[in-house]
Amino acid sequence: MQAKVIEILTSLAGTRIEAEGKAREALAEEAADMTKGLTSYTLRKALEATADAMPWRLLMEDQSESEPVEVFVKLREQLTRQLIRTTSNTSTCTISNEQGRLKWDGVRRFLQDTDYLVSALEAAEKAAEEPTPAPEPAQPAPGRRPTPAQRKALELIAQGGVKRSQRFKGAIRVGSLNGTIYADTFEVLIREGWVSVDYSQTLFHGQPVELTDAGRAHLPA
Known part of the structure; x- marks a missing residue:
């Protein structure tokens, strides 16, 4: 967060100081033209x-602290105190009075333009101080229930004699003497841990398929 604040402050300072330079150049250019009179508009700008x-110049020129963010916070506090104590200029010179008023208007704008950065810093500091809440213990996922087709396949396997086999380069099939078990249904039974396959046997001779305890739990007692 501090790095982001410094980046924003640097950008804003550059914009304000650049605008000052252009306004001064415009005034100098007008003052150098002896054929024209000075205008209050250019002087005021x-x-x-x-x-x-x-x-912003004070912020950029103050190198008394190692941390730029600390300089920024202290400058805001200092300018706020000065702004509270200041009174209206009562000079007999109208220009001097206007110059003093504009000075404090600039201070107010600085405080207003950077107020959100102070809020962001305070929020980040508060978040860093707050203890990280302990994660809630993971809740076991509710058990999945088989669909009617999957339950039928479980019933066929429970009757025994079901084997997973392959002849030559044909498709792997799940054979049952009592009904059909489709390949996509059987894949779900394996994935859910409801059946087990005896992979010690070859596909050519047939790999016996049996229910696991989890699969048996979905059948009537």
């Missing part, structure tokens, strides 16, 4: 941009 950039 330069004063506003300078006031907006001032807190």
